[in-house]
Amino acid sequence: MRHVPTVALRELRSLFVSPVAYGVLSLFAVLSGLFFSLYVAAFNAWMVQLQQFQAFDQLQELNLNDHLIGAFFDNVGMVLMFLVPGITMSLYVAEKNNGTEELLLTSPLTSWDIVLGKFAAAALFVTLLVAMAGALPGLLFFYGEPEVGKTLSGLLGTLLLGWTYVAVGAFASSLTRSQVVSFLICFVLLLVLMLLPAVADLGLAGAGDGLSAVFRWLSAGGHVQGLIQGLVDTADLVYFAVMIGSFLLLTRLTVDSVRWR
Amino acid sequence: MIEVEDLSKRYGDVLAVDALSFSVARGEVVGFLGPNGAGKTTTMRMLTGFLPPSDGTAQIAGHDILEDSRAARRAVGYLPETPPLYPEMRVEDYLAYVAAIRDVPRRARDEKVSRAIERCALKEKRSHVIGTLSKGFKQRVGIAQAIVHDPPVLILDEPTAGLDPNQIREIRDLIAELTSADAEARQTVILSSHILAEVRTICGRVVMINEGRKTVDASIEELTRDGQSLEALFARQSASDLGDVAVSREVS
Ligand SMILES: Nc1ncnc2c1ncn2[C@@H]1O[C@H](COP(=O)(O)OP(=O)(O)OP(=O)(O)O)[C@@H](O)[C@H]1O
């Protein structure tokens, strides 16, 4: 696994000469900026309203973390769901279309060099996005007193969510030769992951608590919520590690299947 | 340097390579000939570890391609049928990347890249973006990536495709240079081609296959000794699927 950085670096360089990277960066900046200002405006309006009605109890409870930053991070997660497939769609598809798959697989690189290198490149890019998003709540520290711990754990949750999306997207890209198909597979998988708790609620009410609990566990939503609320629970961290690890393993299997088809 | 033992490859019902055996000694340049669809690319893909054989095996520089795949891969420089290029990269960055993943130590990389660039006459293009190069230059970058790490074994799938006659001559000289070095650094080459004139001048020996089976394995001298041309032999050996009419036309 000596060559993980070699593979990752090449991938990043290619990403940064492609219009996709800059498209995603600017779209993300615009969307997160827009959502953030909407949440700030809504928070202000709410505060003014509560003051007018002299609802001091509720005013006491209103705080920047639970009523602004948390909601904003939720939203960033949604935005990532649309943008990450755009970043990951070409990871393996481009190698197959360039014919460079043949170069990679006939070089002494191991499958893990390739799989981890590509994951690292896209994950770094997503880290850049999340850092950009994190700067916005950072502004609030000049005007109010958000809790540092809660803000950071929310940021961590968003980052882990983004990395999970990257692992899913890399897997999707390893399955096909078309960027569009790769994007769609990734998006559908992420959608399924998100909707699992709803499925558990709807159809499986009578089908046993076991399955329904599994569905709920598999969905990222609950695990991110914990972190956004400031609860850094090992169980949630394990969830992200398991998801990322499983999709990387699946990707490795598909990459190898090209070799042993 | 290369020992191929009963190598077979089956794609579904198609037997693309059928129990192929041959061996290549150090420093030899072997021309791998056969009509379209004979199984040349498939054989090379198995030797380089890209495709698994359905049956049989091979040794490259003493390493089994199945048991000791990484060591075998490390010993090979490979030019696939379509040069494996990243269109958005610059020539020198691309070659440095290939050198890195081919386990060339960091200290030696710059020098090896410059040498490959020089040998493939790419000096003027070294900082060009690969996607903007002409077909012939892309092919040369493909050859440069195959030799950048000085591998003991070179496997070249139609190395002169897309090159003009001058460039073909340069490639021929390059291969001659690679294989004439002193005993230790000498490279062993298998190259496939359709251009018989080229095979005659570059290669010392010919392995001809047709429908996955070996039909000829002899030195160029032996083959052309009694005045017959390589063209006639090629036509005769690939006759079975072309029909007699086509053959007699080729021969006459
Ligand atoms: N991926 C594949 N799936 C199914 N069949 C294949 C595949 N690759 C090659 N074949 C078949 O295997 C046979 C040998 O093909 P191969 O590409 O090795 O021939 P070749 O000698 O390199 O031909 P050419 O001179 O045209 O390059 C052909 O019949 C081809 O159709």
Ligand SMILES: [Mg+2]
């Ligand atoms: Mg071929």
